[in-house]
Amino acid sequence: MYDVIIIGAGVSGCAIARELTRYDCTVCVVERDEDVCCGTSKANSAIVHAGFDAQPGTLMGKLNAEGNRLMYEWAKDLNFAVLPIGSLVVCVSDDDRPGLQALLERGEANGVPDLRIIERDELVELEPNISDNAVAALWAPTGGIVDPFGLTVALAENAAANGAEFRFNEQVSAVERVDGAWQVTAGGDKLLARAVINAAGVYADELHNRFVELSSGDDTLQQTMTVAAKPLSIVARKGEYYLLDTTAGQHVSHTVFMLPTAMGKGVLVSPTVHGNLIVGPTASDVDDKESTNTTPAGLAEVVSKSSLTVKNVPFREVITTFAGLRAHQEAHDFVIGEIEGAPGLFDCAAIESPGLTSAPAIGVMVSGLVADALKLSPKPEGVFDPTRPGVVNLVTTSFDEWDELCQQDPAFGHIICRCCRVSEAQIVDVIHRVPQPRSLDAIKRRTGATMGRCQGGFCSPKIMEILERELGMSPEEVTKRGPGSELVVGYNKDRIAAPDTDGEGGEA
Ligand SMILES: Cc1cc2nc3c(=O)[nH]c(=O)nc-3n(C[C@H](O)[C@H](O)[C@H](O)COP(=O)(O)OP(=O)(O)OC[C@H]3O[C@@H](n4cnc5c(N)ncnc54)[C@H](O)[C@@H]3O)c2cc1C
Known part of the structure:
Protein backbone atom coordinates (compact mmCIF):
# COMPACT_ATOMS: atom_id res chain seq x y z
CA MET A 1 0.00 0.00 0.00
CA TYR A 2 1.50 3.31 -1.10
CA ASP A 3 0.25 6.71 -0.03
CA VAL A 4 0.50 7.98 -3.61
CA ARG A 22 9.16 16.56 1.00
CA TYR A 23 6.28 14.96 2.93
CA ASP A 24 6.23 11.92 5.18
CA CYS A 25 4.65 9.50 2.68
CA THR A 26 5.36 6.61 0.30
CA VAL A 27 5.38 7.46 -3.42
CA CYS A 28 5.52 5.17 -6.45
CA SER A 45 11.29 23.13 -28.16
CA ALA A 46 12.97 23.13 -24.71
CA ILE A 47 12.13 26.79 -24.13
CA VAL A 48 11.65 28.28 -20.66
CA HIS A 49 8.75 30.50 -21.65
CA ALA A 50 8.65 33.90 -19.97
CA GLY A 51 4.85 33.66 -19.56
CA PHE A 52 3.25 36.21 -21.93
CA ASP A 53 1.33 33.70 -24.06
CA ALA A 54 -1.32 32.25 -21.78
CA GLN A 55 -4.49 34.18 -20.96
CA PRO A 56 -4.43 35.88 -17.55
CA GLY A 57 -6.60 34.07 -15.02
CA THR A 58 -5.84 30.63 -16.49
CA LEU A 59 -3.86 27.92 -14.68
CA MET A 60 -1.44 28.04 -17.62
CA GLY A 61 -0.79 31.76 -17.13
CA LYS A 62 -0.24 31.37 -13.39
CA LEU A 63 1.93 28.22 -13.51
CA ASN A 64 4.03 29.41 -16.48
CA ALA A 65 5.12 32.59 -14.69
CA GLU A 66 5.76 30.73 -11.42
CA GLY A 67 7.47 27.80 -13.20
CA ASN A 68 9.80 30.19 -15.02
CA ARG A 69 10.92 31.68 -11.70
CA LEU A 70 11.34 28.29 -10.00
CA MET A 71 13.18 26.76 -13.00
CA TYR A 72 16.24 28.99 -12.52
CA GLU A 73 16.14 28.46 -8.75
CA TRP A 74 15.81 24.67 -8.91
CA ALA A 75 18.67 24.39 -11.43
CA LYS A 76 21.08 25.46 -8.66
CA ASP A 77 20.06 22.55 -6.39
CA LEU A 78 19.38 19.95 -9.05
CA ASN A 79 22.25 20.74 -11.45
CA PHE A 80 20.48 20.57 -14.81
CA ALA A 81 21.35 22.87 -17.70
CA VAL A 82 19.29 26.04 -18.10
CA LEU A 83 20.34 29.31 -19.75
CA PRO A 84 18.42 32.59 -19.36
CA ILE A 85 19.15 33.81 -22.89
CA GLY A 86 15.94 35.86 -23.31
CA SER A 87 13.33 35.64 -26.05
CA LEU A 88 12.04 37.85 -28.87
CA VAL A 89 8.63 37.76 -30.54
CA VAL A 90 9.21 39.33 -33.93
CA CYS A 91 6.70 41.49 -35.76
CA VAL A 92 7.31 41.67 -39.52
CA SER A 93 4.65 44.22 -40.47
CA ASP A 94 3.48 47.47 -38.88
CA ASP A 95 -0.07 46.11 -39.23
CA ASP A 96 0.81 43.43 -36.65
CA ARG A 97 1.97 45.86 -33.95
CA PRO A 98 -1.35 45.62 -32.04
CA GLY A 99 -0.68 41.87 -31.66
CA LEU A 100 2.71 42.62 -30.12
CA GLN A 101 1.20 45.18 -27.77
CA ALA A 102 -1.49 42.67 -26.72
CA LEU A 103 1.23 40.12 -25.86
CA LEU A 104 3.07 42.71 -23.78
CA GLU A 105 -0.09 43.54 -21.82
CA ARG A 106 -0.95 39.88 -21.34
CA GLY A 107 2.54 39.19 -20.01
CA GLU A 108 2.32 42.10 -17.59
CA ALA A 109 -1.06 40.84 -16.36
CA ASN A 110 0.57 37.41 -15.77
CA GLY A 111 3.31 39.12 -13.70
CA VAL A 112 6.17 38.64 -16.23
CA PRO A 113 8.95 41.11 -15.32
CA ASP A 114 10.93 43.47 -17.59
CA LEU A 115 8.94 42.99 -20.82
CA ARG A 116 9.61 45.69 -23.43
CA ILE A 117 8.89 46.35 -27.11
CA ILE A 118 12.10 47.08 -28.99
CA GLU A 119 12.43 48.69 -32.42
CA ARG A 120 14.29 47.38 -35.46
CA ASP A 121 17.69 49.04 -34.70
CA GLU A 122 17.95 47.43 -31.26
CA LEU A 123 16.59 44.16 -32.61
CA VAL A 124 19.28 43.97 -35.32
CA GLU A 125 21.94 44.63 -32.71
CA LEU A 126 20.62 41.71 -30.63
CA GLU A 127 20.10 39.43 -33.65
CA PRO A 128 22.10 40.31 -36.80
CA ASN A 129 20.39 37.49 -38.74
CA ILE A 130 16.89 38.81 -38.09
CA SER A 131 14.66 39.05 -41.18
CA ASP A 132 14.96 42.20 -43.29
CA ASN A 133 11.20 42.62 -42.83
CA ALA A 134 11.31 42.70 -39.01
CA VAL A 135 10.03 46.03 -37.67
CA ALA A 136 9.89 45.46 -33.90
CA ALA A 137 9.87 42.72 -31.25
CA LEU A 138 8.70 41.91 -27.76
CA TRP A 139 11.83 41.42 -25.63
CA ALA A 140 11.46 39.07 -22.64
CA PRO A 141 14.76 38.81 -20.72
CA THR A 142 13.41 36.08 -18.41
CA GLY A 143 12.85 33.65 -21.30
CA GLY A 144 15.41 30.86 -21.53
CA ILE A 145 16.36 27.40 -22.73
CA VAL A 146 16.61 24.18 -20.73
CA ASP A 147 17.74 20.58 -21.16
CA PRO A 148 14.38 18.75 -20.97
CA PHE A 149 16.07 15.35 -20.47
CA GLY A 150 18.40 16.76 -17.81
CA LEU A 151 15.54 18.45 -15.99
CA THR A 152 13.34 15.34 -15.91
CA VAL A 153 16.18 13.00 -14.94
CA ALA A 154 17.30 15.40 -12.19
CA LEU A 155 13.77 15.53 -10.74
CA ALA A 156 13.52 11.72 -10.86
CA GLU A 157 16.96 11.15 -9.31
CA ASN A 158 16.21 13.60 -6.50
CA ALA A 159 12.77 12.03 -5.92
CA ALA A 160 14.39 8.56 -5.77
CA ALA A 161 17.12 9.77 -3.40
CA ASN A 162 14.35 11.05 -1.11
CA GLY A 163 12.49 7.73 -1.14
CA ALA A 164 10.26 7.61 -4.26
CA GLU A 165 10.06 4.25 -6.06
CA PHE A 166 10.03 4.00 -9.87
CA SER A 173 -4.43 -0.90 -17.51
CA ALA A 174 -7.03 -0.53 -14.74
CA VAL A 175 -7.91 1.58 -11.70
CA GLU A 176 -10.52 0.28 -9.25
CA ARG A 177 -11.92 0.90 -5.77
CA VAL A 178 -10.92 -1.97 -3.45
CA ASP A 179 -11.51 -1.97 0.34
CA GLY A 180 -11.46 1.79 0.69
CA ALA A 181 -8.23 2.20 -1.33
CA TRP A 182 -7.48 2.68 -5.04
CA GLN A 183 -6.12 -0.39 -6.82
CA VAL A 184 -3.91 0.24 -9.84
CA THR A 185 -3.15 -2.63 -12.22
CA ALA A 186 0.32 -2.02 -13.66
CA GLY A 187 2.02 -4.63 -15.83
CA GLY A 188 1.07 -7.89 -14.07
CA ASP A 189 0.87 -6.36 -10.58
CA LYS A 190 -1.92 -4.91 -8.51
CA LEU A 191 -0.81 -1.92 -6.42
CA LEU A 192 -2.83 -0.14 -3.75
CA ALA A 193 -2.73 3.55 -2.88
CA ARG A 194 -4.60 6.19 -0.94
CA ALA A 195 -4.26 8.61 -3.86
CA VAL A 196 -3.57 8.22 -7.58
CA ILE A 197 -2.29 11.00 -9.84
CA ASN A 198 -2.93 10.91 -13.57
CA ALA A 199 0.12 12.47 -15.30
CA ALA A 200 -0.15 10.34 -18.45
CA GLY A 201 0.46 12.99 -21.13
CA VAL A 202 -1.50 12.44 -24.35
CA TYR A 203 -3.20 9.41 -22.71
CA ALA A 204 -4.40 11.38 -19.67
CA ASP A 205 -7.94 11.58 -21.10
CA GLU A 206 -8.28 7.75 -20.92
CA LEU A 207 -7.36 7.74 -17.21
CA HIS A 208 -9.46 10.83 -16.49
CA ASN A 209 -12.48 9.16 -18.07
CA ARG A 210 -11.87 6.04 -15.95
CA PHE A 211 -11.63 8.27 -12.85
CA VAL A 212 -14.98 9.84 -13.80
CA GLU A 213 -16.57 6.35 -13.92
CA LEU A 214 -15.29 5.82 -10.37
CA SER A 215 -16.79 9.08 -9.11
CA SER A 216 -19.67 8.61 -6.66
CA GLY A 217 -21.36 11.84 -7.73
CA ASP A 218 -21.47 12.89 -4.05
CA ASP A 219 -20.91 16.64 -4.11
CA THR A 220 -20.93 16.98 -0.31
CA LEU A 221 -17.47 15.41 -0.05
CA GLN A 222 -14.83 17.74 1.36
CA GLN A 223 -12.40 18.15 -1.53
CA THR A 224 -9.85 20.85 -2.24
CA MET A 225 -9.49 21.94 -5.87
CA THR A 226 -11.69 19.79 -8.08
CA VAL A 227 -11.94 18.83 -11.74
CA ALA A 228 -15.51 18.34 -13.05
CA ALA A 229 -16.50 14.67 -13.30
CA LYS A 230 -17.17 15.02 -17.05
CA PRO A 231 -15.46 13.27 -19.96
CA LEU A 232 -12.25 14.82 -21.28
CA SER A 233 -10.86 14.52 -24.77
CA ILE A 234 -7.18 15.08 -25.53
CA THR A 247 28.30 24.66 -36.16
CA ALA A 248 24.96 26.48 -36.69
CA GLY A 249 24.23 27.03 -32.98
CA GLN A 250 25.26 30.68 -33.03
CA HIS A 251 23.03 31.70 -35.94
CA VAL A 252 20.80 33.35 -33.31
CA SER A 253 21.63 34.05 -29.66
CA HIS A 254 18.08 34.32 -28.29
CA THR A 255 14.86 32.40 -28.87
CA VAL A 256 13.20 34.03 -31.86
CA PHE A 257 9.42 33.50 -32.07
CA MET A 258 6.96 34.66 -34.68
CA LEU A 259 3.68 36.23 -33.53
CA PRO A 260 1.45 33.40 -32.19
CA THR A 261 -1.46 32.04 -34.24
CA ALA A 262 -4.68 30.23 -33.22
CA MET A 263 -2.73 26.91 -33.41
CA GLY A 264 0.03 27.99 -31.05
CA LYS A 265 3.26 29.87 -30.77
CA GLY A 266 4.34 29.23 -34.36
CA VAL A 267 7.79 28.31 -35.68
CA LEU A 268 10.77 29.43 -33.59
CA VAL A 269 14.51 29.52 -34.15
CA SER A 270 16.64 29.06 -31.04
CA PRO A 271 19.97 27.85 -29.72
CA THR A 272 19.76 24.80 -27.45
CA VAL A 273 21.67 24.24 -24.21
CA HIS A 274 23.79 21.68 -26.08
CA GLY A 275 24.89 24.37 -28.57
CA ASN A 276 22.70 23.20 -31.51
CA LEU A 277 20.12 25.25 -33.41
CA ILE A 278 16.49 24.10 -33.19
CA VAL A 279 13.94 25.18 -35.80
CA GLY A 280 10.22 24.35 -35.52
CA PRO A 281 7.58 23.27 -34.55
CA THR A 282 4.58 22.88 -36.83
CA ALA A 283 1.11 22.30 -35.33
CA SER A 284 -1.27 19.75 -36.84
CA ASP A 285 -3.83 17.53 -35.09
CA VAL A 286 -3.32 13.78 -35.61
CA ASP A 287 -5.51 10.76 -34.77
CA ASP A 288 -2.67 8.45 -33.79
CA LYS A 289 -1.13 9.22 -30.37
CA GLU A 290 2.03 7.34 -31.36
CA SER A 291 2.54 9.32 -34.57
CA THR A 292 5.94 10.92 -33.93
CA ASN A 293 7.20 10.65 -37.51
CA THR A 294 8.21 13.75 -39.44
CA THR A 295 6.74 14.49 -42.88
CA PRO A 296 8.05 16.25 -46.00
CA ALA A 297 5.17 18.76 -45.81
CA GLY A 298 5.77 19.52 -42.13
CA LEU A 299 9.50 20.03 -42.61
CA ALA A 300 8.91 22.24 -45.65
CA GLU A 301 6.62 24.38 -43.50
CA VAL A 302 9.39 24.67 -40.87
CA VAL A 303 11.77 26.02 -43.54
CA SER A 304 9.32 28.51 -45.03
CA LYS A 305 7.93 29.83 -41.72
CA SER A 306 11.33 30.20 -40.05
CA SER A 307 12.49 32.41 -42.93
CA LEU A 308 9.78 34.93 -42.02
CA THR A 309 11.69 35.89 -38.86
CA VAL A 310 15.32 34.73 -39.36
CA LYS A 311 17.27 34.89 -42.62
CA ASN A 312 19.74 32.40 -44.08
CA VAL A 313 19.13 29.58 -41.55
CA PRO A 314 21.88 27.11 -42.59
CA PHE A 315 19.65 24.08 -43.21
CA ARG A 316 22.57 22.20 -44.81
CA GLU A 317 23.80 21.73 -41.20
CA VAL A 318 20.74 19.62 -40.26
CA ILE A 319 21.73 16.53 -38.23
CA THR A 320 18.28 15.14 -37.49
CA THR A 321 14.53 15.75 -37.53
CA PHE A 322 11.99 14.80 -34.87
CA ALA A 323 8.39 15.38 -33.80
CA GLY A 324 6.54 15.67 -30.48
CA LEU A 325 2.85 15.53 -29.54
CA ARG A 326 1.12 18.22 -27.50
CA ALA A 327 -1.69 16.99 -25.20
CA HIS A 328 -4.24 19.51 -26.47
CA GLN A 329 -7.76 19.91 -25.07
CA GLU A 330 -10.38 22.28 -26.41
CA ALA A 331 -10.39 24.78 -23.51
CA HIS A 332 -6.59 25.11 -23.90
CA ASP A 333 -5.77 25.10 -20.19
CA PHE A 334 -4.13 22.64 -17.81
CA VAL A 335 -6.60 20.31 -16.04
CA ILE A 336 -5.38 19.94 -12.46
CA GLY A 337 -7.26 18.89 -9.34
CA GLU A 338 -9.12 16.10 -7.56
CA ILE A 339 -11.98 14.51 -9.51
CA GLU A 340 -15.37 15.66 -8.17
CA GLY A 341 -16.89 12.84 -6.11
CA ALA A 342 -13.73 10.68 -6.26
CA PRO A 343 -11.54 11.67 -3.32
CA GLY A 344 -7.93 10.62 -3.86
CA LEU A 345 -8.04 10.57 -7.68
CA PHE A 346 -6.16 13.53 -9.13
CA ASP A 347 -5.68 14.83 -12.67
CA CYS A 348 -2.57 16.51 -13.98
CA ALA A 349 -3.85 16.44 -17.55
CA ALA A 350 -3.77 18.46 -20.79
CA ILE A 351 -0.27 19.65 -19.92
CA GLU A 352 0.56 21.11 -23.30
CA SER A 353 3.05 23.91 -23.88
CA PRO A 354 4.22 25.62 -21.64
CA GLY A 355 4.14 22.43 -19.56
CA LEU A 356 7.91 22.00 -19.44
CA THR A 357 8.39 25.51 -18.06
CA SER A 358 5.47 25.07 -15.67
CA ALA A 359 6.68 21.68 -14.34
CA PRO A 360 8.27 23.03 -11.13
CA ALA A 361 5.11 25.01 -10.30
CA ILE A 362 2.93 22.01 -11.25
CA GLY A 363 5.01 19.85 -8.89
CA VAL A 364 4.50 22.29 -6.01
CA MET A 365 0.79 22.72 -6.71
CA VAL A 366 -0.20 19.07 -7.18
CA SER A 367 1.88 17.83 -4.23
CA GLY A 368 0.23 20.51 -2.08
CA LEU A 369 -3.27 19.40 -3.14
CA VAL A 370 -2.46 15.75 -2.41
CA ALA A 371 -0.81 16.59 0.92
CA ASP A 372 -3.92 18.53 1.98
CA ALA A 373 -6.26 15.73 0.92
CA LEU A 374 -4.23 12.98 2.66
CA LYS A 375 -3.27 15.23 5.59
CA LEU A 376 0.44 14.53 5.04
CA SER A 377 3.03 16.15 7.33
CA PRO A 378 6.29 17.58 6.02
CA LYS A 379 9.35 15.45 6.83
CA PRO A 380 11.31 16.64 9.88
CA GLU A 381 13.79 19.47 9.18
CA GLY A 382 16.89 18.24 7.29
CA VAL A 383 15.45 14.89 6.17
CA PHE A 384 14.47 15.97 2.65
CA ASP A 385 17.62 16.68 0.62
CA PRO A 386 16.80 19.10 -2.24
CA THR A 387 20.17 18.66 -3.93
CA ARG A 388 21.26 16.25 -6.65
CA PRO A 389 24.83 15.91 -8.00
CA GLY A 390 25.17 17.01 -11.63
CA VAL A 391 26.84 15.03 -14.42
CA VAL A 392 30.24 16.38 -15.56
CA ASN A 393 30.01 18.26 -18.87
CA LEU A 394 33.37 18.14 -20.66
CA VAL A 395 32.24 20.70 -23.26
CA THR A 396 32.10 23.42 -20.61
CA THR A 397 35.03 22.08 -18.51
CA SER A 398 38.38 23.89 -18.87
CA PHE A 399 41.43 21.80 -19.92
CA ASP A 400 42.96 22.30 -16.44
CA GLU A 401 39.80 21.01 -14.75
CA TRP A 402 39.63 18.12 -17.21
CA ASP A 403 43.24 17.27 -16.46
CA GLU A 404 42.40 17.17 -12.75
CA LEU A 405 39.41 14.89 -13.44
CA CYS A 406 41.71 12.54 -15.39
CA GLN A 407 44.11 12.41 -12.42
CA GLN A 408 41.21 11.25 -10.24
CA ASP A 409 39.79 8.84 -12.84
CA PRO A 410 41.61 8.11 -16.11
CA ALA A 411 38.25 7.12 -17.67
CA PHE A 412 37.56 10.87 -18.04
CA GLY A 413 40.30 10.80 -20.69
CA HIS A 414 38.68 7.96 -22.62
CA ILE A 415 36.32 9.72 -25.03
CA ILE A 416 33.39 7.56 -26.12
CA CYS A 417 31.21 10.12 -27.97
CA ARG A 418 33.49 12.29 -30.08
CA CYS A 419 30.76 14.61 -31.41
CA CYS A 420 29.51 15.60 -27.94
CA ARG A 421 32.74 14.98 -25.99
CA VAL A 422 31.41 12.39 -23.55
CA SER A 423 33.87 10.17 -21.69
CA GLU A 424 33.61 6.66 -20.29
CA ALA A 425 33.65 8.09 -16.74
CA GLN A 426 30.46 10.10 -17.31
CA ILE A 427 28.66 7.08 -18.76
CA VAL A 428 29.73 4.84 -15.86
CA ASP A 429 28.64 7.56 -13.39
CA VAL A 430 25.07 7.75 -14.75
CA ILE A 431 24.71 3.96 -15.11
CA HIS A 432 25.04 3.60 -11.35
CA ARG A 433 22.39 6.16 -10.48
CA VAL A 434 18.70 5.60 -9.64
CA PRO A 435 16.52 5.41 -11.70
CA GLN A 436 19.06 3.30 -13.58
CA PRO A 437 19.51 3.82 -17.35
CA ARG A 438 19.61 0.50 -19.24
CA SER A 439 19.43 1.52 -22.93
CA LEU A 440 21.34 3.68 -25.41
CA ASP A 441 18.66 6.38 -25.34
CA ALA A 442 18.62 6.39 -21.55
CA ILE A 443 22.39 7.07 -21.62
CA LYS A 444 21.79 9.77 -24.25
CA ARG A 445 19.26 11.54 -22.04
CA ARG A 446 21.73 11.69 -19.15
CA THR A 447 25.04 12.46 -20.92
CA GLY A 448 24.25 13.71 -24.45
CA ALA A 449 26.22 10.80 -26.00
CA THR A 450 24.88 9.91 -29.52
CA MET A 451 23.25 13.33 -29.91
CA GLY A 452 25.89 14.82 -32.23
CA ARG A 453 26.54 14.95 -35.96
CA CYS A 454 27.10 11.18 -36.33
CA GLN A 455 23.91 10.44 -34.32
CA GLY A 456 25.53 7.48 -32.57
CA GLY A 457 27.21 5.94 -35.63
CA PHE A 458 30.61 5.77 -33.93
CA CYS A 459 29.81 5.57 -30.21
CA SER A 460 26.80 3.24 -30.03
CA PRO A 461 28.83 -0.03 -30.01
CA LYS A 462 31.17 1.39 -27.35
CA ILE A 463 28.26 2.43 -25.13
CA MET A 464 26.74 -1.03 -25.59
CA GLU A 465 29.97 -2.59 -24.33
CA ILE A 466 29.99 -0.35 -21.25
CA LEU A 467 26.34 -1.21 -20.47
CA GLU A 468 27.15 -4.93 -20.86
CA ARG A 469 30.18 -4.68 -18.58
CA GLU A 470 28.64 -2.49 -15.86
CA LEU A 471 25.21 -4.17 -15.72
CA GLY A 472 26.21 -7.74 -16.58
CA MET A 473 23.95 -7.67 -19.65
CA SER A 474 24.41 -9.85 -22.70
CA PRO A 475 24.69 -8.02 -26.05
CA GLU A 476 21.18 -9.25 -26.97
CA GLU A 477 19.78 -7.55 -23.85
CA VAL A 478 21.02 -4.06 -24.74
CA THR A 479 18.35 -2.02 -26.50
CA LYS A 480 18.06 1.33 -28.21
CA ARG A 481 14.94 2.31 -26.22
CA GLY A 482 13.55 -0.65 -24.27
CA PRO A 483 11.91 -3.94 -25.25
CA GLY A 484 11.42 -4.36 -29.00
CA SER A 485 14.42 -2.22 -29.98
CA GLU A 486 17.17 -4.83 -29.48
CA LEU A 487 20.36 -3.97 -31.37
CA VAL A 488 22.01 -7.40 -31.59
CA VAL A 489 19.82 -10.14 -33.03
CA GLY A 490 22.42 -12.85 -33.71
CA TYR A 491 26.01 -13.54 -34.73
CA ASN A 492 27.22 -13.67 -38.32
CA LYS A 493 29.10 -16.92 -37.74
CA ASP A 494 25.98 -18.62 -36.39
CA ARG A 495 24.23 -17.80 -39.64
CA ILE A 496 26.91 -19.25 -41.94
CA ALA A 497 26.59 -22.96 -42.78
CA ALA A 498 28.75 -25.03 -40.40
CA PRO A 499 31.59 -26.92 -42.18
CA ASP A 500 31.04 -30.60 -43.12
CA THR A 501 33.53 -32.25 -40.69
CA ASP A 502 31.93 -35.72 -40.42
CA GLY A 503 31.14 -36.35 -44.08
CA GLU A 504 27.40 -36.27 -43.37
CA GLY A 505 26.78 -32.78 -44.70
CA GLY A 506 27.12 -29.46 -42.86
CA GLU A 507 24.41 -27.84 -40.79
CA ALA A 508 22.54 -24.99 -42.48
C1 LIG B 1 6.00 20.31 -30.23
C2 LIG B 1 6.03 20.67 -28.78
C3 LIG B 1 6.76 21.77 -28.33
C4 LIG B 1 6.77 22.12 -27.00
N1 LIG B 1 7.59 23.13 -26.58
C5 LIG B 1 7.61 23.47 -25.27
C6 LIG B 1 8.49 24.48 -24.81
O1 LIG B 1 9.33 24.98 -25.56
N2 LIG B 1 8.41 24.86 -23.52
C7 LIG B 1 7.51 24.32 -22.67
O2 LIG B 1 7.43 24.77 -21.54
N3 LIG B 1 6.71 23.29 -23.05
C8 LIG B 1 6.75 22.86 -24.32
N4 LIG B 1 5.98 21.82 -24.75
C9 LIG B 1 5.12 21.15 -23.77
C10 LIG B 1 5.85 20.16 -22.89
O3 LIG B 1 6.75 19.38 -23.64
C11 LIG B 1 4.81 19.29 -22.21
O4 LIG B 1 3.85 20.12 -21.61
C12 LIG B 1 5.40 18.39 -21.13
O5 LIG B 1 6.52 17.71 -21.60
C13 LIG B 1 4.32 17.41 -20.67
O6 LIG B 1 4.89 16.54 -19.74
P1 LIG B 1 4.03 15.40 -19.08
O7 LIG B 1 4.87 14.78 -18.05
O8 LIG B 1 2.71 15.95 -18.65
O9 LIG B 1 3.70 14.38 -20.27
P2 LIG B 1 4.70 13.25 -20.93
O10 LIG B 1 6.09 13.73 -21.00
O11 LIG B 1 4.05 12.83 -22.19
O12 LIG B 1 4.65 12.11 -19.87
C14 LIG B 1 3.54 11.24 -19.73
C15 LIG B 1 4.06 9.86 -19.42
O13 LIG B 1 2.98 9.01 -19.10
C16 LIG B 1 3.26 7.70 -19.60
N5 LIG B 1 2.00 6.98 -19.69
C17 LIG B 1 0.95 7.23 -20.50
N6 LIG B 1 -0.04 6.35 -20.28
C18 LIG B 1 0.40 5.49 -19.31
C19 LIG B 1 -0.17 4.36 -18.67
N7 LIG B 1 -1.41 3.90 -18.95
N8 LIG B 1 0.56 3.70 -17.74
C20 LIG B 1 1.82 4.12 -17.42
N9 LIG B 1 2.40 5.22 -18.01
C21 LIG B 1 1.70 5.88 -18.93
C22 LIG B 1 3.91 7.99 -20.95
O14 LIG B 1 4.68 6.90 -21.41
C23 LIG B 1 4.75 9.21 -20.63
O15 LIG B 1 6.07 8.88 -20.28
C24 LIG B 1 6.00 21.40 -26.07
C25 LIG B 1 5.30 20.26 -26.51
C26 LIG B 1 5.35 19.88 -27.84
C27 LIG B 1 4.70 18.63 -28.27
Missing part, protein backbone atom coordinates in the same frame (compact mmCIF):
# COMPACT_ATOMS: atom_id res chain seq x y z
CA ILE A 5 0.86 6.37 -7.05
CA ILE A 6 1.77 8.68 -9.93
CA ILE A 7 0.98 7.40 -13.44
CA GLY A 8 3.54 8.74 -15.93
CA ALA A 9 7.25 9.57 -15.54
CA GLY A 10 7.33 12.63 -17.77
CA VAL A 11 8.42 16.00 -16.45
CA SER A 12 5.04 16.52 -14.70
CA GLY A 13 5.04 13.13 -12.91
CA CYS A 14 8.69 13.48 -11.88
CA ALA A 15 8.22 17.06 -10.59
CA ILE A 16 5.21 15.94 -8.53
CA ALA A 17 7.15 12.92 -7.19
CA ARG A 18 10.08 15.13 -6.19
CA GLU A 19 7.84 17.61 -4.38
CA LEU A 20 5.81 14.86 -2.66
CA THR A 21 8.98 13.41 -1.15
CA VAL A 29 5.83 6.36 -10.07
CA VAL A 30 4.55 3.89 -12.67
CA GLU A 31 5.68 4.32 -16.29
CA ARG A 32 4.77 2.25 -19.33
CA ASP A 33 8.08 3.04 -21.05
CA GLU A 34 11.61 1.91 -20.13
CA ASP A 35 12.78 5.19 -18.56
CA VAL A 36 11.74 8.67 -17.49
CA CYS A 37 11.18 11.32 -20.19
CA CYS A 38 9.99 9.02 -22.98
CA GLY A 39 6.76 10.89 -23.90
CA THR A 40 6.20 14.55 -24.83
CA SER A 41 8.85 15.66 -22.34
CA LYS A 42 11.58 14.30 -24.64
CA ALA A 43 10.43 16.02 -27.87
CA ASN A 44 9.68 19.72 -27.58
CA ARG A 167 8.54 1.10 -11.85
CA PHE A 168 9.23 0.98 -15.61
CA ASN A 169 7.81 -1.03 -18.52
CA GLU A 170 4.50 -1.23 -16.64
CA GLN A 171 1.45 0.16 -18.37
CA VAL A 172 -1.47 1.00 -16.09
CA VAL A 235 -6.06 15.56 -29.12
CA ALA A 236 -2.45 14.91 -30.09
CA ARG A 237 -1.19 18.08 -31.77
CA LYS A 238 2.00 17.23 -33.61
CA GLY A 239 5.02 19.55 -33.84
CA GLU A 240 7.85 18.78 -36.29
CA TYR A 241 11.43 20.06 -36.03
CA TYR A 242 14.81 20.32 -37.67
CA LEU A 243 17.85 20.09 -35.37
CA LEU A 244 21.04 21.63 -36.73
CA ASP A 245 24.65 20.89 -35.79
CA THR A 246 26.57 22.93 -33.22
